[in-house]
Amino acid sequence: MTKVVKFGGSSLASAEQFKKVKDIITAEDSRRFVVPSAPGKRFSADTKVTDMLYGCYDLAAKGKDFTKEFDAIKERYNGIISELGLDMSLENEFNVIKACFIGKAGRDYAASRGEFLNGMVLANYLGYNFIDAADVIFFDERGQFDAKRTNKVLSERLEGLDNAVVPGFYGSMPNDTIKTFSRGGSDITGSIVAAAVNADLYENWTDTSGFLTTDPRIVKDPAPITTITYKELRELSYMGASVFHEDAIFPVRKAGIAINIKNTNAPEAPGTLIVESTSQKPAYTITGIAGKKGFTVINIEKDMMNAELGFGRRVLEVFEKNGVSFEHMPSGIDTMSVIVTQEEFADKEQEILAGLHRNCHPDMIEIETDLALIAVVGRAMKANRGTAGRIFSALAHSHVNVKMIDQGSSELNVIIGVSESDFETAVKSIYDIFVETKL
Amino acid sequence: MTKVVKFGGSSLASAEQFKKVKDIITAEDSRRFVVPSAPGKRFSADTKVTDMLYGCYDLAAKGKDFTKEFDAIKERYNGIISELGLDMSLENEFNVIKACFIGKAGRDYAASRGEFLNGMVLANYLGYNFIDAADVIFFDERGQFDAKRTNKVLSERLEGLDNAVVPGFYGSMPNDTIKTFSRGGSDITGSIVAAAVNADLYENWTDTSGFLTTDPRIVKDPAPITTITYKELRELSYMGASVFHEDAIFPVRKAGIAINIKNTNAPEAPGTLIVESTSQKPAYTITGIAGKKGFTVINIEKDMMNAELGFGRRVLEVFEKNGVSFEHMPSGIDTMSVIVTQEEFADKEQEILAGLHRNCHPDMIEIETDLALIAVVGRAMKANRGTAGRIFSALAHSHVNVKMIDQGSSELNVIIGVSESDFETAVKSIYDIFVETKL
Known part of the structure; x- marks a missing residue:
């Protein structure tokens, strides 16, 4: 060995x-x-x-x-x-x-x-x-x-x-x-x-004795993560969770070697094991919660949008031409929300709005700033019926207004948009429901 | 008058x-x-x-x-x-x-x-x-x-x-x-x-005495809708709800004239009033629930997808070139789900898969069929904190696995993806929680 x-x-x-x-x-x-x-x-x-x-x-x-x-x-x-x-x-x-x-x-x-x-x-x-x-x-x-x-x-x-x-x-x-x-x-x-x-x-x-379930600046002494997959880690770190050098993952991941994050000052603690995949059940339904502030939503409304072939592509093209990448694009019927980072969008705002009007002829465009995104990540979420119910009940209970939800069919994570002012409350209430009360 | x-x-x-x-x-x-x-x-x-x-x-x-x-x-x-x-x-x-x-x-x-x-x-x-x-x-x-x-x-x-x-x-x-x-x-x-x-x-x-909150083939004697906005109506009818001729809405909507759906056999019943906008509070948090079967999800995974400018646009372009319009595109981190109608997709399946591989170089593509989409629509949802919590708790309680969630920041509707076999159960349980128990 x-x-x-x-x-x-x-x-x-x-x-x-x-x-x-x-x-x-x-x-x-x-x-x-x-x-x-x-x-x-x-x-x-x-x-x-x-x-x-x-x-x-x-x-x-x-x-x-x-x-x-x-x-x-x-x-x-x-x-x-x-x-x-x-x-x-x-x-x-x-x-x-x-x-x-x-x-x-x-x-x-x-x-x-x-x-x-x-x-x-x-x-x-x-x-x-x-x-x-x-x-x-x-x-x-x-x-x-x-x-x-x-x-x-x-x-x-x-x-x-x-x-x-x-x-x-x-x-x-x-x-x-x-x-x-x-x-x-x-x-x-x-x-x-x-x-x-x-x-x-x-x-x-x-x-530190491995990764924590969430940001210790928001939740006091959050539970450690014992096992996490590369995919989960990537998702949490993309959304702002601390912190393993991303380029450091690729060589070992490619070779199928697990990483064990350990604490020199507490070598007996198991730390966090980062693996490609695992049959090990995580301690909680969720593996981790991470989030970032500083997002802007551009809401686009247009009658019969869904019937218009190429509408979504034309919307994204405007952002791409201005060098702004989108984070998520949840859509209703006749409405589409494009979520971008405030930082990237601010400089190009007027060019993008003009481009959308020219390219897509929307009925209405509305911009909302100061949005925070929260990613609730967990390989066990798929198997645990009712994860979404628990998340959104907890948020309602904490008086957090949910502005956006995005869950693809991989069911590995749910992305939730809330006001920046609700960010800490939201993270804390999701943590509490899954980790504290182990509901 | x-x-x-x-x-x-x-x-x-x-x-x-x-x-x-x-x-x-x-x-x-x-x-x-x-x-x-x-x-x-x-x-x-x-x-x-x-x-x-x-x-x-x-x-x-x-x-x-x-x-x-x-x-x-x-x-x-x-x-x-x-x-x-x-x-x-x-x-x-x-x-x-x-x-x-x-x-x-x-x-x-x-x-x-x-x-x-x-x-x-x-x-x-x-x-x-x-x-x-x-x-x-x-x-x-x-x-x-x-x-x-x-x-x-x-x-x-x-x-x-x-x-x-x-x-x-x-x-x-x-x-x-x-x-x-x-x-x-x-x-x-x-x-x-x-x-x-x-x-x-x-x-x-x-x-009939106006529109019903949901499909009477799924829920027995559903509550009538007293007031509905054009936007809500369009959303419900797009998702398969009966049934007002869509082209019949545009002339009056443009002229700001309300439509009152009434029952010749029960003229005293108020029927449903279709309006541009209204201050009138609806009887329930949700205005209506509608849904359709026959959707397919294409799940696309790629490491660092979010960092790749133009990735989403290139994905949609492949569908557009094959004449297939997408319904929704919820995304996680490194994952993206494109939802299309089974009917449109079936004929073009292999062309689209080949196009995605050529255009987007994904790590993995997975296809899931027999998905039903449910739209929960209501202008009052935005003001009623906890709507999402109630929906997803109700679905969990009814043993329905939620495969996809899409809620844009208009907050007028939530789109939920479930297995076709769960469709009726899901509609019924959402109806029950909002209309029957008036929670």
């Missing part, structure tokens, strides 16, 4: 955290391949090493002195090394980095050093092999991740090894310069490594 | 019915303009005069003898005339009609004679002026109703008159031949006359 274990910044922020990480890794022989982030915050006012590196580099790029700032970074690593009692020095690496900063090796290079150095420390601490990600993770000429080349080189390189630490977040361009993934990209590295070694599981260790 | 009163075939099927009609008309001075249909059925095995005329003409057109059949028609009218004790004879008219049948004056001409003769009898009985619809209702060269010319001639002709009977159902072409509206077209004539005289009300007398 082989597991790839990725640790986030807060899991590796201090020597104390490093000890927890080692305990976790040594607890199972299968945890052979490790992907670390750079040291994160130790306390809420602390600065992440990645941000310290960006700050230093920006000074260097302007030709300013950055000695003090660079020393602070050195201190972070040296502190960890000495507290762990490691027999190693990063002085050579620090000197190279400093020189490269002055030589303008690039912001991506600068940022990547956080993971690079942390990887060296962790490898030494664990007694694992260290592999520079620049040698095994590749981007193509256009800066896109080169999955094919990476997978070939990486799997060959790791095949003979019992263990390895591969720093997250970065790789190299065809011209050997360093390029990083977008922020949070160590999740992607972990996923790529898991796919390359055909891991049985990709453990993603962070500082 | 001026009312236009239209009487359907069953209201004028016999001398006894003629008496009721006269009582109704003479009860109010305002009932000045009368539009009659041809005599309908007197009992369920009876034949409508219009059908007798079609039968006769078909014999005549084939050169066969139709004396016996024509005599039966004469008997219907002569019976009414003698029972009412009228001092009139239609012998001249009968002879002309017979000659024109032999001379192949056309099926429309034949059918129209039912209203023509009934109008003469009714005018004589009421002591009203008789105006042949051929002189005042016009079609254009392409056979389309010529609203402009008709309105001008008709309003001028009726302006100087205290009263008139204008037979329903037909008018004339530019070459003087007779053309009828589609079956049930006397409703249209009534509406045209009402618009031409700027009537205060268009009374449409039939054999």
